[in-house]
Amino acid sequence: MPETSPYTSVVLEGLSFVDGLENTSGIQEDAFLIPYDYIKTLQVPTPGTTPESLIEITTAHVLNTGKSVIPLYTMFEKSELESALSGEPYSHVWMTQVKFFMPQPGEQNSVNLSILKNRRFIILIKRTGATNYIQIGTQGLYAKLKAGGKLSFGMGPTGAPGIEFQIEAPGVHPFLVYTATLPVTGT
Helix, strand or coil, X not given: XXXXXXXXXXXXXXXXXXXXXXCCCCEEEEEEEEEHHHEEECCCCCCCCCHHHHCXXXXXXXXXXXXXXXXXXXXHHHCEEEEEXXXXXXXXXXXXXXXXXXXXXXXXXXXXXXXXXXXXXXXXXXECCCCCEXXXXXXXXXXXXXXXXXEECCCCCCCCCEEEEEEEEEXXXXXXXXXXXXXXXXX
């Protein structure tokens, strides 16, 4: 049963503990890149009567003809998402950073990183155990590749071959929640 605050009639469902509910840390391997120039209509939250409505996108993004989302083949064990406040007092923004590791520097991963390097984009990422996506980047505050990525073919028999890179995006909120269907090829 959700607790009710003694000071208001607000139901604090987010503070209730539910037995068996997964609260696993990390982000899943489900990450999708959508370059800005692939997007015909980028949806935004429609503020309603709940706090969640300020960050929730419920209508699917529309892509340009012949364009589709680009899957990023990342590792759960070596990827993370953090968001910290940045800027002067009373003008703070959230600076969200996503660290990804794509194992095996194969052709597809190399091409994906090349697509990222000089573009603005959004990223849709599933949090572990979630059914919706976290969206990084939004209208006017797109994500971009942060300098310092690297490709490694590994060293010796135990080195980890792969591509490491970071994405960053400023925002009014630490992240958005995308509950619509994953955009498919534009028509």
